[in-house]
Amino acid sequence: MWRPVLMAKLVRQFSLLGPIQAQTVAYIHNQTTVTTTALNLHTVKPITQCQIGENVSRNEKVNFLVKILNDLDDSKESVYNALDAWVAWEQDFPIGPLKEALTGLEKEHQWHRIIHVIKWMLSKGQGTTMGTYGQLVRALDNDHRAEEAHDVWVKKLGVDLHSVPWQLCHQMIGVYYRNNMMEQAVRLFKRLEAFDRKPRDKKVVKKVCDAYEILGLIEEKERVLEKYKSLFNETPSSKKPSRTSKKKSKG
Numbered sequence: 001m002w003r004p005v006l007m008a009k010l011v012r013q014f015s016l017l018g019p020i021q022a023q024t025v026a027y028i029h030n031q032t033t034v035t036t037t038a039l040n041l042h043t044v045k046p047i048t049q050c051q052i053g054e055n056v057s058r059n060e061k062v063n064f065l066v067k068i069l070n071d072l073d074d075s076k077e078s079v080y081n082a083l084d085a086w087v088a089w090e091q092d093f094p095i096g097p098l099k100e101a102l103t104g105l106e107k108e109h110q111w112h113r114i115i116h117v118i119k120w121m122l123s124k125g126q127g128t129t130m131g132t133y134g135q136l137v138r139a140l141d142n143d144h145r146a147e148e149a150h151d152v153w154v155k156k157l158g159v160d161l162h163s164v165p166w167q168l169c170h171q172m173i174g175v176y177y178r179n180n181m182m183e184q185a186v187r188l189f190k191r192l193e194a195f196d197r198k199p200r201d202k203k204v205v206k207k208v209c210d211a212y213e214i215l216g217l218i219e220e221k222e223r224v225l226e227k228y229k230s231l232f233n234e235t236p237s238s239k240k241p242s243r244t245s246k247k248k249s250k251g
Contacts, residue, residue, distance in 0.1 A: 058096070058097055058100075061094065061097045062097045062100045062101050062104065064086075065082075065083075065086050065097070065098075065101045066101050066104045066105060068082050068086070069082060069101070069105065069110070069113050069117070070108075070110070070113075072113075074112050074113065074116075076116055079113060079116040079117065079120065080116070080120050083117065083120050083121075093124065093126050095121075095126055095127055098117070098121060098126075098127070099127070101117070102114055102117060102118065102135065105117070106135070106138075106139075109142070111139045111140075111142040111143040112139075112143055114135070114136075114139040115136065115139045115140060115143060115145075118132060118135065118136045118139070119136075130157060130164065130165065130168060133152055133156045133157050134157070134167075134168045134171060136149075136152055137149045137152050137153060137157070137168075137171065137172065137175065138171065140152065141174075141175045141178070141179075146175055146176075146178075146179035146181065149172075149175050150175070150176075150181070150184065153172050153175075157172070158172075158188070158191075161191055161192055161195050161197065162195055166197070166199065166200055166201075166204075169188070169192060169197070169204075170199075170201060170203070170204050172188060173185050173188055173189060173204060173207055173208065174207065176188065176211075177207045177210070177211060182211040182214050182215050183215065185207065185208060185211040186208060186211050186212055186215065186217075186220070189204075189208045189224075198228070199228060199231070200231075201231070202228070202231040202232050205224060205225070205228045205231055205232075208224055209221045209224055209225055212224065
């Protein structure tokens with residue numbers, strides 16, 4: 001359970017972070033209503049006043065967090081302090097709103113902040129899912145930290161190739177391919193083949209074949225092309241109709 005009494009202490013830490021808006025919470029003894037006032041730390045004048053709890057919507061919480069994170073510098077300490085303050089008044093960890101905030105940050109390509117947020121969340125023992133780790137790998141790749149992305153894959157995702165979705169496998173092969181880590185790309189593909197995991201997209205096969213060619217392994221390239229040639233022979237009409245096309249046909 002998150003302890004609301006931590007909020008006052010955490011807000012004081014925000015004064016070291018620059019001109020950001022901090023949220024202060026006044027707790028009323030033996031009552032469930034929580035009052036919050038947003039203050040500008042330089043003018044110390046109230047900006048808005050509202051109630052936290054049932055009167056604050058999920059979207060407002062998410063938008064508030066995204067705004068706070070965008071106003072902060074990129075340091076780990078700043079982001080962690082802001083997140084500690086944001087969840088301090090929550091009885092349960094707000095995993096849903098936090099994931100929505102991550103989606104918002106991803107749309108803005110705030111990769112460095114996404115990495116801090118996910119690592120903070122994982123440090124709390126929350127969000128330890130394949131989707132979270134996949135998003136972390138994607139953010140690290142876009143933040144030009146391929147080696148870290150590789151470490152996350154090896155330690156958290158690649159330990160059980162039976163259950164990892166092909167989407168994440170394709171994503172990781174793409175990380176290796178873009179960062180000239182061809183040996184890792186073909187090694188991952190071979191491990192998937194050993195588990196009888198067949199690629200569903202010819203783009204995966206093409207990247208692997210290119211990797212084999214760069215490594216000078218032409219016979220392996222030809223083997224893969226021959227084995228999965230059906231993917232290259234597919235026509236648009238032979239592919240399974242998408243959900244959108246099904247809806248249109250019904251209409």
